[in-house]
Amino acid sequence: MSAPSPASAQGQAAKASPIHVSAVTKVFKTRTGDEVLALADTTFKIASGEFVSIVGPSGCGKSTVMRIIAGLMEASKGAVLLGSKVVTTPSPEIGIAFQKAVLLPWLPVARNIALPAELEGRMAKAEIDARVDRLLEMVRLKGAGGRYPGELSGGMQQRVSIARALMTEPSVLLMDEPFGALDALTREHMHDELLAIWAANRPTVVFITHDIAEAVYLSDRVLVMASRPGRVIADVPIDLPRPRTPDIRGEARFAKLGAEIRALIPH
Numbered sequence: 001m002s003a004p005s006p007a008s009a010q011g012q013a014a015k016a017s018p019i020h021v022s023a024v025t026k027v028f029k030t031r032t033g034d035e036v037l038a039l040a041d042t043t044f045k046i047a048s049g050e051f052v053s054i055v056g057p058s059g060c061g062k063s064t065v066m067r068i069i070a071g072l073m074e075a076s077k078g079a080v081l082l083g084s085k086v087v088t089t090p091s092p093e094i095g096i097a098f099q100k101a102v103l104l105p106w107l108p109v110a111r112n113i114a115l116p117a118e119l120e121g122r123m124a125k126a127e128i129d130a131r132v133d134r135l136l137e138m139v140r141l142k143g144a145g146g147r148y149p150g151e152l153s154g155g156m157q158q159r160v161s162i163a164r165a166l167m168t169e170p171s172v173l174l175m176d177e178p179f180g181a182l183d184a185l186t187r188e189h190m191h192d193e194l195l196a197i198w199a200a201n202r203p204t205v206v207f208i209t210h211d212i213a214e215a216v217y218l219s220d221r222v223l224v225m226a227s228r229p230g231r232v233i234a235d236v237p238i239d240l241p242r243p244r245t246p247d248i249r250g251e252a253r254f255a256k257l258g259a260e261i262r263a264l265i266p267h
C-alpha cells in the first residue's frame with residue numbers, strides 16, 4: 001500500500017474562499033447628474049463552499065453587488081473580502097456567468113469556452129480540448145464547437161457562457177441569471193449539472209435569479225433584496241436535504257419555502 005496521500009490528492013485542495021460583503025454602498029451618477037443609490041450599506045457573508053442565491057425585484061442592485069464582488073466595479077463605500085483579501089481587481093479564482101452572454105463573435109464556440117484556460121496558461125492543449133468537449137456535452141451543445149456565437153440562439157449563447165465560466169474550475173462562481181434564456185427542461189437539466197459540479201468541487205457560489213423555485217432547489221440559503229435603496233432584507237436557510245433530486249420539487253417543504261420567500265420579496 002502506498003503512503004496516505006495528502007489532502008490535496010484526495011480532492012480537498014485549497015478551500016474555496018468565503019465572501020464577505022461589508023457595508024457596501026454604491027452610488028451611480030446618471031447623465032443628468034442625479035444620484036441613484038443602487039446599494040446602501042449592504043452586508044452579508046457567504047461561507048467557503050456555500051451555495052447562496054440572491055432574489056429581489058428588478059433594479060434592486062443584484063447585478064451591481066455581483067460586479068463589485070467580481071472586482072469589475074468599485075464600491076462607493078465599504079469593501080468586499082475574498083478570503084482575507086480585499087477585492088480590488090478581477091481574480092482568476094472567480095468564474096463569472098453574466099446576465100447577458102458576453103461572447104467573442106470572431107471566435108468559434110469551442111475557442112470562446114477555452115479562452116479562460118488559454119489566458120491562464122496552466123492547462124495543456126489536449127487537456128483544454130478534452131475539457132471543452134465535456135463542457136459542450138454538459139450544456140447540450142455537443143457538435144456545436146465549430147459554430148460562431150452569431151449563429152446560435154440566445155439560450156445556446158447563454159449555455160456557452162456558462163461552460164466558459166466553468167472552464168477553469170473556479171473556486172468562486174458568480175452567476176447572474178445564468179439560466180434566464182433557457183427552456184424549462186434544459187433549465188432543469190442545468191440545475192442538476194450545476195449541483196453535480198458544485199458537489200464535486202465545492203466552489204463558493206453566488207447565484208442571482210428571478211425564479212424562486214430555482215433558488216430553493218439549488219441553494220443552502222436565499223438572500224432577499226429590496227430596492228430604493230438596494231439592500232438585503234432577509235436571509236432564508238434552505239433546510240432541504242442534499243443531494244437534491246427533481247422529486248423534491250413536489251414536496252410540501254419545497255412549496256412552503258418558495259411561498260415564504262415569495263412573501264418576503266417586495267412588489
Ligand SMILES: Nc1ncnc2c1ncn2[C@@H]1O[C@H](COP(=O)(O)OP(=O)(O)OP(=O)(O)O)[C@@H](O)[C@H]1O
Nearest residue numbers: 028029030036038057058059060061062063064065
Ligand atoms: N452604470 C449605471 N449607471 C447608472 N445607474 C445604474 C448603472 N448600473 C445600474 N444602475 C442602477 O442601479 C440600480 C441597480 O441595478 P442592477 O443592474 O444592479 O439591478 P438588478 O437587481 O440586477 O436588476 P435586474 O433584476 O433587472 O437585472 C438600478 O436602479 C439601475 O438603474
Ligand SMILES: [Mg+2]
Nearest residue numbers: 062063064099
Ligand atoms: Mg441584474
